[in-house]
């Protein structure tokens with residue numbers, strides 16, 4: 001693989017395009033990262049310059065190259081029961097939710113769900129702490145911009161190292177164990193899987209088509225890529241989709257500086273709709 005130079009004017013073209021298309025603002029300091037992550041792609045496509053790659057990106061009407069670009073510069077890192085304190089908080093909030101739900105119907109959105117650990121954690125949590133879980137009508141909408149991670153999420157197959165921190169009884173309750181070419185893998189049981197609806201969805205550019213509200217929204221470690229304006233718009237939309245008293249979960253390093261009149265910080269990056 002030979003090195004291709006990324007000129008400042010080419011970097012600027014990528015920055016503008018990505019911001020307009022997906023609302024991700026790539027800072028100046030990311031020039032080396034972009035170059036490093038995309039060089040392999042240029043070689044694969046046998047392109048000689050970043051300008052050629054830019055032309056390929058903007059003329060690709062399928063949108064596949066854009067998704068590839070976003071996947072290359074962003075991270076899909078996730079894990080089961082990420083942000084432990086939020087799950088502890090949810091345990092305390094559950095009695096209030098249960099008492100407000102006479103119809104036993106719960107709707108949750110995992111926005112930026114990556115490879116599925118977050119929506120499946122929500123279900124495992126509810127299975128563990130919600131009395132008479134089976135009798136509840138629970139649906140989780142799990143969305144992401146990347147078709148690659150969604151494919152993994154839909155399969156729901158995980159390595160033993162990904163589930164080793166989970167309590168043994170939870171693993172037995174939620175996963176089927178199988179031998180994949182002498183390596184143990186764990187697949188989410190279909191009874192849990194069928195409660196999740198996975199969809200390809202761009203939080204910045206796609207239309208907000210939701211007819212009903214959600215009892216909770218998780219958008220954790222996703223908005224770190226967005227600039228203030230994009231974040232502000234998105235949070236405003238989340239607030240509209242939450243009934244009074246319902247929580248919005250962000251990543252532990254994320255906080256809101258706007259929407260103070262509609263979303264109150266409860267701690268641990270959990271906000272409550274006022």
Ligand SMILES: C[S@@+](CC[C@H](N)C(=O)[O-])C[C@H]1O[C@@H](n2cnc3c(N)ncnc32)[C@H](O)[C@@H]1O
Pocket residue numbers: 022023074075076077078079082111112113114115118143144145146149201202203204219220221222225251
């Ligand atoms: C770091 S992962 C976080 C996964 C999970 N929420 C968690 O906290 O463990 C961020 C995810 O956001 C997705 N993402 C980034 N920009 C997005 C956008 N504009 N619309 C939808 N998803 C996006 C990425 O594809 C990635 O899977």
